[in-house]
Amino acid sequence: MKNWLWIIxxxxxxxxxxxxxxxxxxxxxxxxxxxxLDLFEKESGIRVEAIYDTEASKTVGLAERLRAEKDRxxxxxxxSNEPLRSVxxxxxxIYRTLPEDFAPGIDAxxxxxxxxxxxFAGRVRALALDPQSPAGKNPPTSVRDLVNEQWRDKVTLADxxxxxxxxxxxxxxxxxxxxxxxxxxxxxxxxxxxxAASNSATRDRVITGEVWIGLTDTDDIEVVRRRGIxxxxxxxxxxxxxxxxxxxxxxxxxxxxxxxxALARWLLSPRVEEMLAxxxxxxxxxxxxxxxxxxxxxxxxxxxVMTIDWSAAAETLPGAIKDVERALLxx
Amino acid sequence: xxxxxxRTWPLWVLLAGFYIPVFLTMYQDTLSGSFSEAADSAxxxxxxxxxxxxxxxxxxxxxxxxxxxxxxxxxxxxxxxGAFLWLLPGLLITFTTPPAAIASAIQAxxxxxxxxxxxSDELGAVLLLTLxxxxxxxxxxxxxxxxxxxxxxxxxxxxxxxxxxKLRWQMQKPWRRSCLLLLxxxxxxxxxxPSYTGVESVGRRIMxxxxxxxxxxxxxxxxxxxxxxxxxxxxxxxxxxWLGRSFQAPATVGLPATKWVSLWWIxxxxxxxxxxxxxxxxxxxxxxxxxxxxxxxxxxxxAGFRELPRVLLIVAIGFLSCWALALNRRRKSLLMWCLxxxxxxxxxxxxxxxxxxxxxPIALDHTPLLLSLAQVTQFGSLAVITALxxxxxxxxxxxxxxxxxxxxxTRWKILLPRSLPVLLPGAILGMLLIMGEVQxxxxxxxxxHPSPALELHQLLHFRNDEQAARLALAMVVISTLWTLFFTxxxxxxxxxxxx
Numbered sequence: 001m002k003n004w005l006w007i008i009x010x011x012x013x014x015x016x017x018x019x020x021x022x023x024x025x026x027x028x029x030x031x032x033x034x035x036x037l038d039l040f041e042k043e044s045g046i047r048v049e050a051i052y053d054t055e056a057s058k059t060v061g062l063a064e065r066l067r068a069e070k071d072r073x074x075x076x077x078x079x080s081n082e083p084l085r086s087v088x089x090x091x092x093x094i095y096r097t098l099p100e101d102f103a104p105g106i107d108a109x110x111x112x113x114x115x116x117x118x119x120f121a122g123r124v125r126a127l128a129l130d131p132q133s134p135a136g137k138n139p140p141t142s143v144r145d146l147v148n149e150q151w152r153d154k155v156t157l158a159d160x161x162x163x164x165x166x167x168x169x170x171x172x173x174x175x176x177x178x179x180x181x182x183x184x185x186x187x188x189x190x191x192x193x194x195x196a197a198s199n200s201a202t203r204d205r206v207i208t209g210e211v212w213i214g215l216t217d218t219d220d221i222e223v224v225r226r227r228g229i230x231x232x233x234x235x236x237x238x239x240x241x242x243x244x245x246x247x248x249x250x251x252x253x254x255x256x257x258x259x260x261x262a263l264a265r266w267l268l269s270p271r272v273e274e275m276l277a278x279x280x281x282x283x284x285x286x287x288x289x290x291x292x293x294x295x296x297x298x299x300x301x302x303x304x305v306m307t308i309d310w311s312a313a314a315e316t317l318p319g320a321i322k323d324v325e326r327a328l329l330x331x
Numbered sequence: 332x333x334x335x336x337x338r339t340w341p342l343w344v345l346l347a348g349f350y351i352p353v354f355l356t357m358y359q360d361t362l363s364g365s366f367s368e369a370a371d372s373a374x375x376x377x378x379x380x381x382x383x384x385x386x387x388x389x390x391x392x393x394x395x396x397x398x399x400x401x402x403x404x405x406x407x408x409x410x411x412x413g414a415f416l417w418l419l420p421g422l423l424i425t426f427t428t429p430p431a432a433i434a435s436a437i438q439a440x441x442x443x444x445x446x447x448x449x450x451s452d453e454l455g456a457v458l459l460l461t462l463x464x465x466x467x468x469x470x471x472x473x474x475x476x477x478x479x480x481x482x483x484x485x486x487x488x489x490x491x492x493x494x495x496x497k498l499r500w501q502m503q504k505p506w507r508r509s510c511l512l513l514l515x516x517x518x519x520x521x522x523x524x525p526s527y528t529g530v531e532s533v534g535r536r537i538m539x540x541x542x543x544x545x546x547x548x549x550x551x552x553x554x555x556x557x558x559x560x561x562x563x564x565x566x567x568x569x570x571x572x573w574l575g576r577s578f579q580a581p582a583t584v585g586l587p588a589t590k591w592v593s594l595w596w597i598x599x600x601x602x603x604x605x606x607x608x609x610x611x612x613x614x615x616x617x618x619x620x621x622x623x624x625x626x627x628x629x630x631x632x633x634a635g636f637r638e639l640p641r642v643l644l645i646v647a648i649g650f651l652s653c654w655a656l657a658l659n660r661r662r663k664s665l666l667m668w669c670l671x672x673x674x675x676x677x678x679x680x681x682x683x684x685x686x687x688x689x690x691x692p693i694a695l696d697h698t699p700l701l702l703s704l705a706q707v708t709q710f711g712s713l714a715v716i717t718a719l720x721x722x723x724x725x726x727x728x729x730x731x732x733x734x735x736x737x738x739x740x741t742r743w744k745i746l747l748p749r750s751l752p753v754l755l756p757g758a759i760l761g762m763l764l765i766m767g768e769v770q771x772x773x774x775x776x777x778x779x780h781p782s783p784a785l786e787l788h789q790l791l792h793f794r795n796d797e798q799a800a801r802l803a804l805a806m807v808v809i810s811t812l813w814t815l816f817f818t819x820x821x822x823x824x825x826x827x828x829x830x
Contacts, residue, residue: 049778
């Protein structure tokens with residue numbers, strides 16, 4: 001028996017290390033996030049243990065893991081790629097308040113009024129357009145147009161309950177009200193909208209010409225454009241351009257609070273925003289004075305960006321998801 | 332008391348890894364959720380149960396048909412020279428490779444249109460599900476065809492090939508029916524493949540409920556799934572004495588040889604060849620990135636091998652538990668082992684993370700203890716099927732003689748080696764499935780824990796196709812090596828005492 005105890009102590013003891021360490025749950029593109037986290041590790045000397053998210057249609061995501069770990073958190077920093085689920089996590093007491101001096105260059109409209117999370121570098125909800133189709137020549141400027149007869153069977157979107165598409169649906173419901181939103185969903189259904197597995201699958205269906213219009217994110221479009229694929233891009237200025245920032249939250253009761261603050265401070269720095277803006281995910285920097293290179297997207301160039309009450313939009317998320325299920329997914 | 336605890340050990344793993352955390356979480360969600368909303372949500376999902384069942388039934392039918400023909404051709408004829416090197420690995424590849432890699436390969440070359448099969452999303456889902464599960468039907472039906480009594484098998488080999496083939500097909504019929512039912516049940520909770528084709532399923536609806544924090548609705552839907560599955564699982568589990576049916580030697584003496592066999596195998600393995608071609612083409616790096624790509628590929632293989640000891644332990648616990656229960660004809664306990672498979676892995680993962688994790692010592696937090704516990708229970712059905720088959724494989728005379736011995740180690744010592752020809756391949760299949768498992772891994776793996784399958788999903792999620800293809804190729808290499816290993820084991824150990 002004693003021998004077994006020694007073995008267990010040895011095995012578990014091997015895990016303990018005295019180096020400073022921080023654990024991050026990250027929903028951003030692994031290829032880009034890894035570079036940023038590696039750089040942080042190199043410059044700060046704090047070892048980063050990262051767990052990256054995967055598609056929520058195959059498994060529930062890291063947000064659910066945070067919820068399940070609430071009683072004894074394992075994660076220090078949450079890097080979410082959309083704000084509504086972060087608002088919900090903050091409201092459930094999973095995030096703690098950020099230090100006052102965090103990210104002074106980022107405007108109040110991209111952060112929590114109670115300072116529990118802060119947005120940075122965002123993506124725009126956009127229309128991927130087949131350049132050879134009528135949609136490429138005369139693109140719709142509002143998602144309301146997608147119910148028009150001319151786009152029958154030619155529009156696709158990712159599973160509208162998940163990821164940024166789910167967030168988009170909740171924002172539309174919050175912005176338009178329930179009646180308009182459900183009528184629009186019904187219109188989409190009648191117009192033969194197709195549901196794809198993810199934003200990238202949505203874009204791919206446009207590339208193959210199966211559909212003309214795909215509702216997706218700017219980073220999904222840019223990543224293939226940089227590989228030389230001809231794909232059109234349109235913003236829904238008629239509704240107000242929807243910009244979804246990445247979000248950083250510090251976990252309440254996390255095991256490494258100091259290291260977590262150091263990492264969060266780094267993530268919210270102009271330097272990281274510039275790196276994300278220059279990457280193939282072409283994020284839009286939100287910090288004042290952050291430089292955007294050629295080919296990048298500048299906040300001021302987006303036109304009519306919708307001002308969103310994140311908290312109110314997050315409230316509509318469960319209802320919006322049930323609405324889209326009833327209208328688009330139930331057969 | 333202590334002896335009862337020891338005797339019931341196969342159930343303790345299951346209770347700790349599934350039933351206790353699941354019931355506790357369900358209870359908590361019931362307290363915090365709205366009962367009427369959950370009932371309403373489950374009621375409105377009723378048509379979804381029917382459409383999911385229909386999808387699973389059609390896919391199970393085609394998978395059983397293809398697997399049945401595979402098994403028939405495999406067991407009724409002499410195979411081409413050296414076939415064991417390419418035939419079994421080739422047939423199993425679509426099951427042992429994560430579906431994400433296959434879907435991505437299709438998408439990368441032809442676009443998502445093929446996933447939709449050009450006409451309807453459901454057809455695409457049926458095609459992908461069939462492709463994935465046909466190897467399981469093949470394995471099951473081949474395994475069962477080995478239980479044909481020796482005298483009968485020898486008589487079959489003396490018949491003209493056409494007549495023997497017809498007779499074998501007829502003999503396979505009841506097994507095909509059971510196989511169809513089993514595959515139907517295993518496909519019911521499917522979430523991943525329907526998601527690639529945009530088809531809604533009960534499993535996906537459960538995930539969606541969990542992602543908006545509506546746990547109670549998720550549990551109601553899961554309960555619906557279990558209610559649907561339960562009577563059929565009871566029907567599938569055999570009653571009465573599970574006596575051996577004399578395992579056949581896989582000797583080819585007397586089997587007809589025909590060149591027409593290749594006419595089936597060539598078109599059958601064509602999709603596999605195309606899939607491998609696409610993977611290699613996508614993974615092949617530009618000259619400037621060659622070194623990095625080779626390093627990535629080797630690292631992926633190494634990560635797969637690093638997981639082996641843990642995975643080996645998991646299958647050893649699960650499979651030995653079920654084997655012990657099958658040997659003692661514990662039908663109810665086997666039923667309990669089956670049920671976790673029919674729930675999405677995320678539910679179990681979340682339950683363990685919520686209820687058990689706060690109680691385990693912090694020092695164990697850095698170990699994949701809970702992940703392993705979840706995976707032991709998650710593949711319960713595979714362990715049960717393998718255990719039942721492995722008990723059937725034991726020659727009747729040996730089984731009767733062994734049953735005269737008192738239960739315990741002595742009996743095990745005699746019977747376990749006789750079950751190994753089935754237990755080992757089943758366990759290796761289980762190992763490959765665990766290595767491709769994603770749902771509990773995302774929720775329970777400690778930071779830094781290697782998981783090639785999870786990494787593959789992440790890479791595909793962000794369309795890093797080249798890296799993903801390298802990783803998928805590494806997983807194909809690992810699964811092929813293991814398949815070859817168990818093929819060799821069957822070839823060496825498949826001789827019974829009846830010879």
